[in-house]
Amino acid sequence: MTTFAQVKSWSATEADDAADQLITCSKKLDELLQTFHDDGVPEGWSGNAQESAGAAHKDLCTSLEDYLDQVRKAKNAVTAAEGKIAALTESVQGVLAEASRNQFTIDDVGTVHDVQPRQEFDESAAAEAYLCDRQTQQQRLSAEVSRILTEADHLDTAMAASVIAIANASGAEYDNGDTQGTMPPEVVAAWQTMSDEERRKVLQKLADEYADRYGVPHTTIQFDNLRDSEDGLDPNDPDSHVYRYGYWREGTRQLVIDSSDVSDPVAAINTVAHEMRHAGQHEMARDANPNFFHKLFIDWGWTPDPFQHPNVTREQAKEWGDNFDHYASPPTDPYDSAGWDDYRNQPVEADARTIGEQEVNTMTLDRLNELRR
């Protein structure tokens, strides 16, 4: 149920921008599909190769068509809603102006309050007439607020359904119940106003914060386009299907983040927190497993116990150490669900995903501004 405070903050201009962007995307995807459809299978081929290429091409066209279909539906829903959002925001301004003019206020949930100073009357009839008039005005305003909220709910339901449909079309293949987290819109909006250089500085500061938290040296983030590197998708390697957001390499203490994700605050912040957690897991595993002499010195009290990590138990850290010794790398095939399950469910990955999501979920504008300083 939408509240009056929420509807007050709706923006027709941004809805208009979103509709325009979806129209552009829909058109671009349509053109892309047409080109791929027309040029996809070499004309000069015949025989089995042509048939195989044709079948593969048809499957790809169907996937693109499914996506286009949902993008079009969302575009239609948002385009249909943009005019209504504009009308709704006008209605909100109208009812607020009328309320103010007649000395009423409307609170966040949409309740109308009479704030006119107490009136004195010589005759009870005049008092009754006055009260009746005020109540009528209040009811009229309440009815208008109610109409606005009902309309807002209808719009919201229609748009949300189309957005959910896009999300569903965008891959049951990676629907594993995990998310990268949800960030407040004001943080996303602030990120969009930042330059690429500024975003990278924020990510570096975040990585440094995590390094301090885990007691490991600071590492300069390496921003690479992982789509083209040997560690990500290699377009020249037919067996390389894996796209990676980033990685931590313990041997060389490298933190690599995909440069194409820097514009996406959820992906970028989640990845930095996730990969730095791996750095921390290695350190904590080492601290939980001192060598024989080191352990002896600790037991005799000659050396302080290095395992000083709040919120992590020694057993957990030892489990991570074992896990790193038998680490299940991600499979090369995105549809190898058993391989992905093995990779995702191992303790170090499950823990790092939790940390990444937590960082995104707890990010606020204040924290972002602090990181920008």
Next chain:
Amino acid sequence: MQLSFTPSTAGESANSAKESAESLLTLAIAEALTVLSQAVPGSQTATQAQAAATRCRDHQRVLSTAVTQYAIRLDQVGASFAATDAAHSQTISPLLSGRVGPQ
């Protein structure tokens, strides 16, 4: 089964598919959804749009990867066809050295 091929058309189709794969990555659907979430803060649309934005990015990457892989296969088959063509040509060429019969 008849087999025919024109290597250059494989290259053209492969290049076209690679361009499609690149274009898929530039589709700003996630950005449009982010703007939508900012247009209607507090609504379920806003919450769903944020989640959908990440999924769309992932999905476009998967689609782009699949199209790129297709293009690579076309290139490989094209190269293989070209090599076969050259080998066949070498096999046949000795027969082309002279006419049979009275000169």
